[in-house]
Amino acid sequence: VEPSDGDLGGGFGSGGSTECNNRNSRDACDLIDFSDLWEDERIIDQNLRPCMQPVISDIKNLGQGSVGRIIQRFAGSTPGYNWELTDGRLAGGINAHTSQNYNSSTGTVTTTFDSYKFTNSTDLSVARTILHESIHAYLVAYFRLDPLSASQTFAQLLQDYFQLQDVNAAHHNEMTRNFVNEIAIALQEYGINKGYNLDFEFYQDMAWAGLTTTSAFQALSESVKNRINNTIQVELVGVDTNGNPQAQRGSRIGC
Numbered sequence: 001v002e003p004s005d006g007d008l009g010g011g012f013g014s015g016g017s018t019e020c021n022n023r024n025s026r027d028a029c030d031l032i033d034f035s036d037l038w039e040d041e042r043i044i045d046q047n048l049r050p051c052m053q054p055v056i057s058d059i060k061n062l063g064q065g066s067v068g069r070i071i072q073r074f075a076g077s078t079p080g081y082n083w084e085l086t087d088g089r090l091a092g093g094i095n096a097h098t099s100q101n102y103n104s105s106t107g108t109v110t111t112t113f114d115s116y117k118f119t120n121s122t123d124l125s126v127a128r129t130i131l132h133e134s135i136h137a138y139l140v141a142y143f144r145l146d147p148l149s150a151s152q153t154f155a156q157l158l159q160d161y162f163q164l165q166d167v168n169a170a171h172h173n174e175m176t177r178n179f180v181n182e183i184a185i186a187l188q189e190y191g192i193n194k195g196y197n198l199d200f201e202f203y204q205d206m207a208w209a210g211l212t213t214t215s216a217f218q219a220l221s222e223s224v225k226n227r228i229n230n231t232i233q234v235e236l237v238g239v240d241t242n243g244n245p246q247a248q249r250g251s252r253i254g255c
């Protein structure tokens with residue numbers, strides 16, 4: 001959902017290890033190994049508007065799947081590598097943007113959220129946005145901190161980057177390969193914690209948000225694409241892709 005800037009590479013690193021007992025995604029699983037390098041990172045979110053604070057606060061407690069574990073690693077309490085979430089105005093239809101610029105002196109990756117784009121958005125819509133951006137932030141930091149390992153784990157991402165010359169597009173392709181289902185699992189955990197009773201298909205559809213320009217999305221059938229686009233749109237703005245008001249599944253956060 002955001003324009004591209006910056007490039008990949010630089011930094012240092014060494015391998016970490018942890019048990020990887022989760023599911024079918026080998027790369028996502030490898031990523032959890034990397035998270036051991038990040039025992040000391042933090043989420044810095046005091047510059048988010050108050051309307052967004054409850055969502056990030058709940059997301060910090062997600063524990064299932066690789067995305068939940070990535071978030072949990074970010075949420076550690078000691079100083080070190082940071083994920084800064086801040087509020088700011090973004091152009092056009094862009095509601096969040098993770099900078100490719102890793103601040104090596106403070107160890108910080110920064111994501112900007114345009115909360116004024118969330119006026120009619122539900123908590124589920126904001127949560128999926130934060131989860132999506134957390135993957136961007138994670139990939140940015142991984143390639144900066146441990147480029148060798150990152151290049152091995154995400155060889156296809158690197159290939160896409162060299163071919164497309166667009167880091168965000170390369171990230172998004174990687175997300176379609178390894179993170180759509182992981183984002184869905186994390187979002188479902190969030191939804192269950194909020195007391196929602198929704199099909200997993202809903203969460204999977206939501207997980208495609210920000211990825212609808214990828215070839216993996218384009219390859220889906222028209223009816224599935226329409227369903228996904230409508231689901232994303234309704235939670236984001238309260239109307240479907242035809243502009244008709246529709247009931248939202250989540251609760252508006254009141255931004």
Ligand SMILES: [Zn+2]
Nearest residue numbers: 001002132210
């Ligand atoms: Zn994105």
